[in-house]
Every structure is written in structure tokens, then in C-alpha cells.
Amino acid sequence: MNWLQNLPDYLVLGLTRGSMYALVALGYTLVYGVLQLINFAHSEVFMAGAFGSYLVVSQLAPGEHGFLGASMIVLAGLLTGAIVSALIAWTLELVAYKPLRQRGAPKLAFLISAIGMSFFLVQLFGKLFNRFSGNPFPENYLDKNAPVLELGGVTVTRIQVIIIVAALLTMILLDRIVNGTKLGRSIRAVAEDAPTAALMGINIDRTISRTFLIGGALAGVAGFLFGQAFGFGNTMGFDQGVKAFAAAVLGGIGNLRGAMMGGLLLGIVEAIVPPLPFIGIEWTDVVAFVVLVAILVFRPTGLLGEKLGRAA
Amino acid sequence: MSLLEVDDIEVRYGAIRALKGVSFHVEEGEVVALLGANGAGKTTTQKTVSGMMRPSLGEIRFDGERIDGVPAHTLIHKGICHVPEGRRVFPRMSVLENLEMGAFRFKTHDEAVLDRVFELFPRLKERVKQLGGTLSGGEQQMLAIGRALMGKPRLLLLDEPSMGLAPLVVQQIFEIIREINDDGVTVLVVEQNATQALGLADRGYVLETGEVVLSGTGAELLADDRIRAAYLGEEIAH
Ligand SMILES: Nc1ncnc2c1ncn2[C@@H]1O[C@H](COP(=O)(O)OP(=O)(O)O)[C@@H](O)[C@H]1O
Ligand SMILES: [Mg+2]
Numbered sequence: 001m002n003w004l005q006n007l008p009d010y011l012v013l014g015l016t017r018g019s020m021y022a023l024v025a026l027g028y029t030l031v032y033g034v035l036q037l038i039n040f041a042h043s044e045v046f047m048a049g050a051f052g053s054y055l056v057v058s059q060l061a062p063g064e065h066g067f068l069g070a071s072m073i074v075l076a077g078l079l080t081g082a083i084v085s086a087l088i089a090w091t092l093e094l095v096a097y098k099p100l101r102q103r104g105a106p107k108l109a110f111l112i113s114a115i116g117m118s119f120f121l122v123q124l125f126g127k128l129f130n131r132f133s134g135n136p137f138p139e140n141y142l143d144k145n146a147p148v149l150e151l152g153g154v155t156v157t158r159i160q161v162i163i164i165v166a167a168l169l170t171m172i173l174l175d176r177i178v179n180g181t182k183l184g185r186s187i188r189a190v191a192e193d194a195p196t197a198a199l200m201g202i203n204i205d206r207t208i209s210r211t212f213l214i215g216g217a218l219a220g221v222a223g224f225l226f227g228q229a230f231g232f233g234n235t236m237g238f239d240q241g242v243k244a245f246a247a248a249v250l251g252g253i254g255n256l257r258g259a260m261m262g263g264l265l266l267g268i269v270e271a272i273v274p275p276l277p278f279i280g281i282e283w284t285d286v287v288a289f290v291v292l293v294a295i296l297v298f299r300p301t302g303l304l305g306e307k308l309g310r311a312a
Numbered sequence: 313m314s315l316l317e318v319d320d321i322e323v324r325y326g327a328i329r330a331l332k333g334v335s336f337h338v339e340e341g342e343v344v345a346l347l348g349a350n351g352a353g354k355t356t357t358q359k360t361v362s363g364m365m366r367p368s369l370g371e372i373r374f375d376g377e378r379i380d381g382v383p384a385h386t387l388i389h390k391g392i393c394h395v396p397e398g399r400r401v402f403p404r405m406s407v408l409e410n411l412e413m414g415a416f417r418f419k420t421h422d423e424a425v426l427d428r429v430f431e432l433f434p435r436l437k438e439r440v441k442q443l444g445g446t447l448s449g450g451e452q453q454m455l456a457i458g459r460a461l462m463g464k465p466r467l468l469l470l471d472e473p474s475m476g477l478a479p480l481v482v483q484q485i486f487e488i489i490r491e492i493n494d495d496g497v498t499v500l501v502v503e504q505n506a507t508q509a510l511g512l513a514d515r516g517y518v519l520e521t522g523e524v525v526l527s528g529t530g531a532e533l534l535a536d537d538r539i540r541a542a543y544l545g546e547e548i549a550h
Contacts, residue, residue: 182416185409185412185413185416186416188402188404188405189402189405189416192402192403192404192405193400193402193403195364195384195396195400196396196400196402197413198364198383198384198385199362199364199384199385199388199393199394199396200385200388200413200414200416200417200459200463201385201388201389201416201417201463202385202416203385204385
């Protein structure tokens with residue numbers, strides 16, 4: 001059977017997509033942890049990262065580059081994506097959420113504010129840059145589809161290696177921050193019990209700001225990776241955002257390990273199920289959400305439950 | 313100069329006036345008890361002292377310095393450590409992590425203080441790796457007190473440390489509060505358990521619907537008919 005033969009390829013594809021879902025899902029889950037709020041504008045934070053990294057990569061890419069040069073360009077793309085998205089997320093919190101928080105606004109007001117910011121950012125980037133999706137990143141410097149690894153019929157391309165390795169390293173870094181630093185400890189404490197965290201000397205507002213910075217940076221890394229792999233545009237956030245949010249819920253919103261697992265699982269399901277006989281690629285999104293609903297029916301709090309636990 | 317001076321504070325929850333001009337003072341080295349029925353305003357008083365709430369009127373001074381309106385996360389640097397109502401240990405952090413949280417204001421925790429906490433509460437030492445949320449009520453209270461001690465308090469605020477605990481455990485907790493005070497920590501303890509609290513306290517204040525209605529030394533209050541009637545459940549013989 002064809003499907004079985006291709007399964008290893010589908011798995012690699014799924015892992016690639018899933019790593020990007022996971023990076024974005026972590027941002028939803030981090031913010032949910034400290035604020036019990038779904039930051040619906042997070043998808044646009046992701047989009048902004050793609051734009052930011054494009055501006056830098058498109059400057060650096062022309063000309064001849066060796067392996068080292070190309071690696072440096074990728075690194076620059078990752079970093080600018082992370083920085084731009086982190087700053088957008090931080091600003092978002094400052095203008096759209098913090099004023100509401102200080103006035104004790106109801107949860108619904110945050111939701112409206114988030115949706116408003118999401119529209120605003122989509123339109124802003126559309127106006128400032130362009131209105132089309134699928135704009136390509138420079139590719140010549142990278143030769144992204146060149147095979148890196150061929151193992152028993154599976155071909156792993158350069159861009160796939162970059163995505164998986166970058167996502168993995170980013171998540172390891174996140175784990176070090178959350179479990180190994182005082183900042184991480186304060187994020188966990190605020191997520192568990194904010195008023196008591198304040199009694200320990202933790203500045204809640206500052207911790208929330210920094211949580212947005214971290215979540216934003218993760219989304220920015222994904223923004224660059226996604227843009228480099230599939231192209232970018234001002235509306236690119238919606239689809240990825242909804243899927244990543246689903247992944248966060250799948251894993252258990254508020255749970256970091258859950259977001260990683262949920263992202264990878266969603267990516268893999270999306271890659272291996274639709275090509276099955278009698279299903280078809282056009283059913284990809286349906287398959288993804290059928291799985292989400294099925295899991296939530298049996299585990300309403302997601303795979304790992306609704307808690308900001310330790311990262312993997 | 314008193315260590316803590318609370319001067320005619322009014323505290324509101326929106327339109328509700330929870331404290332209507334409360335004044336009291338705590339001297340360095342004392343144990344002072346705040347007594348009163350449910351809803352009298354004891355918790356609100358402590359929350360205002362530790363910076364979780366700000367008074368709408370009145371002043372609070374610590375070591376002679378105005379602290380009303382200073383947020384909790386800043387106030388802890390002055391050495392005011394609050395064990396809140398309901399203990400509020402971090403449920404998904406281990407016992408050790410909870411204790412480390414208490415020392416968050418320092419770069420690293422002080423090993424000597426940690427040793428002292430384990431000496432006071434050997435039970436915590438046996439359970440360093442256990443998650444806070446899985447401890448018994450008494451152990452959580454010990455953890456909450458230990459966590460506050462890690463912040464090296466000059467003034468320790470305890471909100472109903474005996475709540476929901478078996479009499480034997482209450483006894484134990486109050487003995488430990490005595491030892492903590494002997495270590496030089498000033499204590500302001502809120503209690504409904506008036507006998508225990510007044511047995512321990514140098515002085516006490518009785519709150520009723522947001523006002524101080526009685527004050528005196530522990531012994532005076534214990535002997536007061538109104539206290540005996542209201543909090544010790546005794547009939548007044550006429
Ligand atoms: N979060 C709140 N919102 C509104 N009213 C409150 C709140 N917390 C306490 N109160 C009211 O303030 C008064 C004092 O409460 P509290 O300080 O908790 O009393 P105590 O600790 O002595 O039982 C009560 O009337 C209570 O109903
Ligand atoms: Mg109370």
C-alpha cells in the first residue's frame with residue numbers, strides 16, 4: 001500500500017508542521033497560565049515575526065553564501081523574528097490588556113480587546129507592507145529543498161532539518177528559563193497563585209510583561225520558520241493561530257509540556273491521516289478538529305490537564 | 313516608636329467599608345493578637361498591613377516609615393512576611409520550591425534559615441520533594457509559616473493559623489509560633505481561637521464589624537466577661 005510506504009515521509013512532514021504549531025501553542029499556554037486569558041492576537045504576533053525576519057533576511061540573502069554564511073542568515077532570521085514578535089507581544093499587553101487589568105475589567109472585555117488588536121495588526125501589516133499571502137522569502141541562499149538525509153526511502157530536506165532543530169533548541173531554552181531561572185519561577189508562581197506570588201516579592205505586572213515577551217519570541221521563531229518554508233503575508237496568522245490554539249487546548253491549556261505534545265500530535269495527525277485511502281488532503285482541517293473534539297470529549301481538560309506544569 | 317503603627321485606617325471593597333477607622337500598634341518583639349468573629353475585618357486588616365490592599369483613609373507606619381499604599385511585592389523587602397488566610401501554598405511546587413519562594417526577595421536562600429525551618433518543622437524535611445498541594449492541612453500550615461520565615465521577617469503576619477486543624481496540631485503550631493517569637497520575630501496573629509491566641513499574645517485587640525471594640529493584655533482579655541461570652545462560649549453568670 002502506498003500510504004504505508006510513504007508513512008515515514010508523512011511523519012517527518014508532521015513533525016515539521018507540529019514543531020511550528022508547538023512553538024505558537026506555547027505562547028497561548030504561557031499567557032493563559034499567568035492571566036487565564038486566551039490572547040487571540042497571538043496569531044498576529046506570529047505573523048509579525050515573519051515580516052520582521054523577512055526584512056532582515058531579504059537584506060542579507062542576495063549574493064553568494066557558503067554553509068556558514070547561510071547559517072548566519074538563518075540565525076539572523078530566527079533572532080529578528082523572535083525580537084520583533086516579542087516586542088509586538090509586549091506592546092500588545094501594555095496597550096490592550098494591562099489597562100483593562102488595572103481597572104478590573106471582566107474577561108469578556110479582554111476578549112474583545114484581543115480580537116480588536118488582532119484585526120488591527122492584520123490591517124496594519126497589510127497597509128505597511130502588502131496585502132498578499134504567500135510572499136516567498138529569499139531562497140537561493142538556502143536551497144531549502146535540498147535533501148540532507150536519505151534513510152530507507154525517507155528524504156529529509158534542509159528546511160525540515162532547520163525547522164525541527166530550531167524548534168527543539170528553542171523549546172530546550174524555554175525549559176531552562178521556566179525551570180532554571182528566577183524569572184521562570186516567578187512565572188510559575190504567578191500562574192499558580194498571583195496574590196501569594198506578590199507576597200513573596202514578585203512584581204506581577206512585570207512578570208506578566210515578561211511572559212508576553214517570551215511567548216512572543218517563541219511565536220517569532222515560528223514566524224520565520226513558517227515564512228521561510230511556506231511564504232508569508234498579513235493574513236498568515238489566522239490559520240496557524242487557530243491550529244496552534246487547538247494544539248494548546250489539546251495538550252491542556254496552561255500546561256507547557258501539553259502545548260508541545262499537542263502541537264506535535266496535531267502536526268502528525270494532519271500529515272498521516274488525510275492521505276489515507278477514502279479521506280483525502282482536502283479534509284486536513286476537518287481531520288485536525290475531529291481529533292481535537294474526540295480528545296476533549298474523553299479528556300475535557302486536554303491531554304495533560306489545565307495547569308502550568310514544568311516544561312518537558 | 314512602635315514597630316508597626318496603624319492609625320485610623322479605613323478600607324473599602326467598592327462601596328463596602330470593611331474597616332471603619334482601625335488603630336492599633338505592635339511593639340518590637342511582641343506577639344499581638346487580632347480577635348473577632350467572622351467578617352469582623354481581621355483579614356482585611358492584615359492584607360492592608362502587608363500591602364495587598366490600600367487604605368482609603370488613615371496611615372500605616374513601619375519602623376516610623378509610611379507604608380500604606382506600598383504594594384506587597386515591595387513591602388516584603390522591609391521584612392513584613394504574611395502567611396495568608398487559607399495558607400496558600402503553591403500546590404504544584406514541591407515543599408522545597410515553596411520554601412525557596414519564601415526567599416524569593418534574596419538572590420539565594422539562606423541555608424541557616426532553611427535549617428532552622430527544618431528544625432522547627434521536621435515534617436517538612438521528610439517531605440521536601442512532595443508537592444505542596446498533596447500535604448495535609450497541618451503540614452500546609454507548617455509550610456506556609458516556614459515559607460514566610462525564609463523571607464527573614466521582622467514582622468510575621470499570621471492569618472488564622474489554627475483554622476481547620478485538629479486540636480493537637482493547633483497546640484503544636486502555637487508552640488512553634490512561641491519559638492519563632494523567641495527567635496526575635498514580632499508576630500501579629502489573627503485568630504478566632506481566642507484561648508490559644510490570648511494564651512500566647514502579649515496584647516490583643518478585638519474587632520467587631522470593622523472597628524476595634526476592646527483591647528488589653530492577653531491576660532486582661534482572657535479575663536474579660538465579654539470575651540468569655542463571645543469567643544469562649546461561656547455563659548456569663550449574673
Ligand atoms: N473581596 C471582598 N469583596 C467584598 N467584600 C469583602 C471582600 N472580602 C471581605 N469582604 C467583607 O469585608 C468584611 C471583613 O472581611 P474579612 O476581613 O475577611 O473578615 P474576617 O477576616 O475578620 O473574617 C466582611 O464584611 C466581608 O464580607
Ligand atoms: Mg479572615
